[in-house]
Amino acid sequence: MPAMQIQTYAGTAINTTLAALAPVSGDSLSVANFAIGKLAWLVQVWCDVQAAGTLRIRSPKMHDNVNGLRIDTIASDAKPLLPWGAMQPLYPNDSLIVELAGSATAGDIEYVVLLEYFDEMPGVGARLFSWDQIKGRIDQLLTVENTIATGSTAAYGGSEAINAEIDQFQQGVDYALLGYKVDIECAAIGYRAIDFGNLRIGGPGDEADPDLYSNWFVRLSNDYGKPMIPVFNGSNKASVLVDAVQDENGADTTITTYLARLRAA
Numbered sequence: 001m002p003a004m005q006i007q008t009y010a011g012t013a014i015n016t017t018l019a020a021l022a023p024v025s026g027d028s029l030s031v032a033n034f035a036i037g038k039l040a041w042l043v044q045v046w047c048d049v050q051a052a053g054t055l056r057i058r059s060p061k062m063h064d065n066v067n068g069l070r071i072d073t074i075a076s077d078a079k080p081l082l083p084w085g086a087m088q089p090l091y092p093n094d095s096l097i098v099e100l101a102g103s104a105t106a107g108d109i110e111y112v113v114l115l116e117y118f119d120e121m122p123g124v125g126a127r128l129f130s131w132d133q134i135k136g137r138i139d140q141l142l143t144v145e146n147t148i149a150t151g152s153t154a155a156y157g158g159s160e161a162i163n164a165e166i167d168q169f170q171q172g173v174d175y176a177l178l179g180y181k182v183d184i185e186c187a188a189i190g191y192r193a194i195d196f197g198n199l200r201i202g203g204p205g206d207e208a209d210p211d212l213y214s215n216w217f218v219r220l221s222n223d224y225g226k227p228m229i230p231v232f233n234g235s236n237k238a239s240v241l242v243d244a245v246q247d248e249n250g251a252d253t254t255i256t257t258y259l260a261r262l263r264a265a
Contacts, residue, residue, distance in 0.1 A: 002128050002227055003034075003121035004043075005199040007114045008188055008245055009098045010154035013106050018056055018099040021112055024245060025155050026200075031094045035120040041087035043224060044115040045069065046204045048078045048187035048247065051103035055081075055112050058099075061091045073102065078185060078204040079212070085223045090116060109154050109247045111187035113204070117226055126197035128227040131218050134176050137262040142168065142175075144257050146242040150186060152250030156200070159243040162191070162257065169234040174262040177230045179216040182207050184253040186246045191257075193240040195232035205244055205253060214258055231262070 007028065009021035023029055034040050047055050052075050058068025069088065071081050082088075102110045118124075144166040151157030163169055182189060186205030192198060203216045221228040232240050244253055 001120060001125050003118040003124040003126045003197050003199060004128060004201050004228055005116055006188060006190060006202045007116060009112045010109055011100055012109050012154070013104055014100055014102050014110060015104040016053060016101050018054060018101045021098045021100055029096050029098065031090045031092060031096065032118065032121055033092045034118045035122055038119040040090040040116065040118040042090055042114055043087055043117050043220065044080045044082050045112065046078050046080050047073050047100065047110070047112045048185070048205070049073045049075055049100070049102040049110040050105070050108045050247065051075055053101035056099040057114070058097050059094050061094050062088070076185060078187060078206040079209070080204065087117070087224060107248050111245065113188045115203070117224070117228065121197070124197035124199065126199065127195045127231045129176070129229045129231055130221050130227045131229065133227065134229060134231070134260070134262060137265065138260040139263045140261040142259050142261060144259065145254055146257070147252060147254045148242065148244045149252050150244045150246035150250060152246065152248050156190060156243045156245045158252070159241045161238045162240040162242050163237040167237070169237040170261070171235045173234045174231050175234060176260045176262055177232070178218055178258045178260055179214040180258060181210040181213055181256045182253045184251050186244045186251070186253050189242070189244045189255050191230065191240060191242055193232050193236060195236055195240070196230050201230055
């Protein structure tokens with residue numbers, strides 16, 4: 001079965017010269033050891049920086065093993081940076097080097113986030129679907145809110161169940177996660193669930209363009225031609241966890257999640 005995850009890397013007061021970032025707790029610079037004969041890709045990249053600079057992602061297996069993907073950054077602009085529809089191949093167990101040049105201010109935490117997709121990952125049973133597979137099954141739309149106490153360290157914080165604040169989910173019914181919006185900028189928001197293979201899926205915590213994220217997973221699936229819309233069963237609602245990663249200022253963010261209740265296939 002396919003799998004998808006975000007991987008997050010952080011640095012503090014990294015200065016204006018490119019410096020290696022470290023993965024936040026639970027993430028890794030090593031590409032997962034995905035199934036032999038299958039493929040995997042780096043789908044999207046974004047960053048959350050407090051001073052404009054440069055990000056660089058490279059490995060010995062990339063076309064340009066010196067600069068890899070090198071992109072100038074914009075302060076407080078956590079938008080996707082790679083061309084939509086084009087993906088960078090990944091290689092099993094490859095060690096990525098994620099670097100950033102940015103703020104030299106003491107205590108400033110800055111991030112680079114990678115969205116990765118795997119045709120198949122051993123031991124992971126993520127329920128991911130294409131738009132064509134679910135659009136005819138949509139019965140009702142609904143939204144829920146989660147106010148996330150993010151914390152002020154380089155780590156995902158404020159985890160709570162998707163039904164913690166609004167709980168109108170129905171037992172035994174499937175729900176498709178279409179997209180989301182945030183009211184305060186953060187580096188990334190994440191969803192983890194048994195139904196998602198216990199991997200963190202998610203996207204940028206960009207509050208400036210809500211229309212870009214209201215159908216985030218639908219757009220990913222359509223633009224990349226892969227099943228990338230997560231689906232979970234209402235019976236598992238308490239195990240669908242929502243969290244976020246924030247800088248040292250620790251501003252809490254409210255995440256509105258856009259969902260569709262699905263008819264039985």
